Amino acid sequence: MGYIEPAPIKDKENPFESMMSRFNVAAQALGLEDEIYNVLKSPYKQVIVSLPVTMDDGSIRVFEGYRVIHSNILGPSKGGVRFDMGVNLDEVKALAAWMTWKCAVVDIPYGGAKGGIKCNPREMSAGEIERLTRTYTQTLIEIFGPDRDIPAPDMGTGPREMAWMMDEYSKSQGMTVNAVVTGKPLVLGGSLGRTEATGRGVMIAALSAMEKRKINPFNAKCAIQGFGNVGSWAAKLLNERGVKVVAISDISGAYFNDNGIDINEAIAYRDANKNSLEGYKGAEKIPGDELLFLDVDVLIPAAMEDVITKDNAGKIKAKLIVEGANGPTSAKADAILKENDVWAVPDILANAGGVTVSYFEWVQNRLGYKWTRERVNRRSDRIMKTSFNHVYEVSQQYDVSLRIAAYIVAIDKVSNTYKYRGGF
Ligand SMILES: NC(=O)C1=CN([C@@H]2O[C@H](COP(=O)(O)OP(=O)(O)OC[C@H]3O[C@@H](n4cnc5c(N)ncnc54)[C@H](OP(=O)(O)O)[C@@H]3O)[C@@H](O)[C@H]2O)C=CC1
């Protein structure tokens, strides 16, 4: 009985409904036909699997796993796999739909998918995680494929899990198929630049938005929630470009230093401290939630969904929110942010650097050729800048927020492609 789940968090907005309410506004602005509206709002495939795994003590535990393919209109579906106790079908459905819109916003030829396993990897040994990852891959072997559905890392997963997935899939095909997942270790065909790609894209989106809002990076203060892959890379890269990062956080709490945190020191501390900032002395420890309400120019939520809600959006002092995480702002908070003239660079634009470099990884695997880091960064920076400028122009043209503009760009692209393909 050691595996009783925590009680669900009450009053959380349903992430799929949150996604749909933005989709509806954008669909209306575009005058989307009912027939296409119905196709785009419905996930194409939703799979729930039971995954029996032998634990280290010899017991067998059954985990619940998911893979949702929201759309394959633009191409094979693409999206990460999350290992977390909060994983549930509505969350995975929302995350899969966001992948469809994200790939469309940055104009890469993928549909959207997402997967996850309800588990707590922090309480599992490497062997248990490996068996779970391999069982998940094996159970969904018919779904995955380099031309069908291509997983990648998300919260709680990384290159290690992608290596196991690639190996398990390859064994089932009797040959090495490295293009079946992205975010792999370099030796298995991973791309230079993928590890930092999402944080790098967040940095480009933040600097592009700061320019439009006339915030000088060299005078700007920034707070970042979440110090995992996305948050720590965004912190490091923004800091290198002059932005003072005054607050960071992880599950252990938030850490504030108005003179600026030494990000390289914080990363080294985390890496030497079982991946946790607990006990970090380079800043004052403050309650985790207070980070959101600090007097900063830029706020980067880079941890999880639904942290900026109708109940706390009014307390945000930042002029700019750049969404490193997927779905950090609930739909009901949008109006409050608009009223207070807080701009939000939405997830489907701001964190698209990750999937962009995943696309480059897949292209390199298929070419059997490796690009230099410089080429990867140059091309992904260009895509992020071009996409930001496009979304900004659409927001001016339709007089809507950057979020609704990004949905307009995405829905327009997917619906036009659908019309050309027809017959779905
Ligand atoms: N990795 C990628 O390429 C992409 C990720 N994303 C999104 O970015 C977000 C973060 O993903 P990623 O960085 O990969 O995940 P990681 O697992 O690497 O990091 C998550 C971070 O969030 C922290 N965190 C979790 N809960 C809280 C909390 N309640 N308060 C403060 N911090 C918290 C974790 O702390 P601790 O370690 O202590 O648990 C950790 O620092 C997710 O929404 C993901 O979907 C989006 C696009 C691509």
Ligand SMILES: O=C(O)CCC(=O)C(=O)O
């Ligand atoms: O890199 C990828 O393919 C997907 C990353 C992801 O899951 C995301 O952007 O949310």
